[in-house]
Amino acid sequence: MRTSYELGPIRPPSEALSLLLRVTRNCPWNRCTFCAVYKGAQFERRTEQEVMEDIDVMARAADELRDLSWRQGLGGDVPYEIVHAVLRSPDHDEGFKRVALWLHHGGRNVFLQDADSMCIRPDRLGRIVEHLKMRFPTIDRITTYARSRTLAQRALPHLKALREAGITRVHVGLESGCDPLLDLIRKGARAEHHVAGGRKAIEAGFELSCYVMPGLGGRQYSARHARDSAAVLRQIDPHFIRLRSFFVEPRSPMVELIQRGDISLLPEPEVVREIRELVSGLYGLHGRLASDHEMNLLMEVEGDLSRGPEPILSVIDRFLALPPRDQDAFVAARRSGLYQRVI
Numbered sequence: 194m195r196t197s198y199e200l201g202p203i204r205p206p207s208e209a210l211s212l213l214l215r216v217t218r219n220c221p222w223n224r225c226t227f228c229a230v231y232k233g234a235q236f237e238r239r240t241e242q243e244v245m246e247d248i249d250v251m252a253r254a255a256d257e258l259r260d261l262s263w264r265q266g267l268g269g270d271v272p273y274e275i276v277h278a279v280l281r282s283p284d285h286d287e288g289f290k291r292v293a294l295w296l297h298h299g300g301r302n303v304f305l306q307d308a309d310s311m312c313i314r315p316d317r318l319g320r321i322v323e324h325l326k327m328r329f330p331t332i333d334r335i336t337t338y339a340r341s342r343t344l345a346q347r348a349l350p351h352l353k354a355l356r357e358a359g360i361t362r363v364h365v366g367l368e369s370g371c372d373p374l375l376d377l378i379r380k381g382a383r384a385e386h387h388v389a390g391g392r393k394a395i396e397a398g399f400e401l402s403c404y405v406m407p408g409l410g411g412r413q414y415s416a417r418h419a420r421d422s423a424a425v426l427r428q429i430d431p432h433f434i435r436l437r438s439f440f441v442e443p444r445s446p447m448v449e450l451i452q453r454g455d456i457s458l459l460p461e462p463e464v465v466r467e468i469r470e471l472v473s474g475l476y477g478l479h480g481r482l483a484s485d486h487e488m489n490l491l492m493e494v495e496g497d498l499s500r501g502p503e504p505i506l507s508v509i510d511r512f513l514a515l516p517p518r519d520q521d522a523f524v525a526a527r528r529s530g531l532y533q534r535v536i
């Protein structure tokens with residue numbers, strides 16, 4: 194009987210407290226120049242049996258933790274004292290520790306790994322989700338990454354069936370709505386695929402979280418990157434727009450594009466100006482904008498877009514109104530770990 198389960202390499206920051214269930218290994222596309230996460234790794238769809246067994250391993254770990262809680266007179270809850278003991282113990286692997294943390298935080302959210310779970314045959318993925326919910330009845334949110342092109346190609350009834358099975362939210366990396374930039378970074382999708390996939394996901398009943406990467410196009414594409422990305426987002430009207438400022442991963446193919454001059458990196462104040470251009474185009478939307486990654490310079494750039502972009506723009510404008518020397522000092526403080534939410 195297996196006592197451990199697989200964990201993939203990444204998940205969105207908003208899924209930090211989610212249980213991680215790996216249904217695929219790596220990325221079916223794996224050609225994006227800005228990404229180094231899966232380079233050199235072969236994509237695989239894990240078998241239904243493998244994933245089901247992982248779910249059963251997680252369920253046994255949860256039962257063991259609840260039994261421990263009952264023996265200690267804690268009524269089946271998993272308070273921090275149990276989590277602390279588990280985290281310090283050399284007898285438990287990373288998966289067991291994640292189950293303990295997950296139960297401590299309510300045991301309600303699950304994230305399906307890796308890069309594009311929606312590429313799995315819908316009936317198979319539906320059975321996996323149903324088994325997951327059967328073993329963990331407290332689950333009320335199941336989320337996953339998905340490529341916009343995969344969503345665009347999936348039949349609407351299949352997406353609706355997955356929503357009914359229990360998947361509630363999909364995270365989609367648009368990166369940009371600018372076709373020349375999307376081609377340059379080898380995204381494998383263009384603006385039309387982003388729009389078609391995003392709108393189909395919403396029609397199927399999913400919450401949709403779209404990611405945009407300010408600074409990705411450097412000086413060459415900055416204006417069009419912001420303008421075209423806003424235009425795509427207006428057509429989709431997702432529930433969440435999440436900013437992920439571009440930073441060069443040294444192991445990524447993006448290094449070659451920069452070295453040969455196809456992309457000239459923007460200094461961070463110029464990235465903020467690009468974000469301002471993007472946000473100013475997000476009118477008429479109903480979702481929420483979030484800058485919820487620790488590498489973003491201005492994490493206060495967030496808000497309810499149904500109120501219009503103006504309140505969010507005011508945060509950006511306070512930074513841009515600083516003298517250049519103060520902007521540089523702010524950037525230096527942020528990057529040294531001394532940043533405080535003062536803008």
